[in-house]
Amino acid sequence: MKKLIAGALAALLPLAAGAAYPERPIKLIVPWAAGGDTDNIFRPFAPLLQKQLGETVVIANVGGASGTKGAKEAKDSPPDGYTLYAVHDYIHSTYWAGVADVTYTDFEP
Numbered sequence: 001m002k003k004l005i006a007g008a009l010a011a012l013l014p015l016a017a018g019a020a021y022p023e024r025p026i027k028l029i030v031p032w033a034a035g036g037d038t039d040n041i042f043r044p045f046a047p048l049l050q051k052q053l054g055e056t057v058v059i060a061n062v063g064g065a066s067g068t069k070g071a072k073e074a075k076d077s078p079p080d081g082y083t084l085y086a087v088h089d090y091i092h093s094t095y096w097a098g099v100a101d102v103t104y105t106d107f108e109p
Helices: 004-015 037-044 045-055 067-076 090-096
Strands: 026-030 057-061 083-085
Touching: 004 037, 026 037, 026 045, 026 067, 045 057, 067 083, 067 090
Parallel strands: 026 057, 026 083
Antiparallel strands: none
């Protein structure tokens, strides 16, 4: 029984050592200009996320090159959960058209 309890506690230690998420503001990259359709779809999520997570969610409109600039900024951000990307269906078509070198496979859910 002691081994079982010790094993259970050892399994939980990494959870105790990890920092609480989130510890700082979260950036939501919208790859289109403010006021556009994609912005209007994703902007209402910011206050809902803020309420759920207890941390500020900042909308960053990074427009240009049919959304490729925003996609590249998201791709180049560290995969630490503090940068979210409002992905759109254009990302696949711009890749296959040879316009961009960013595609869905560059991101993790």
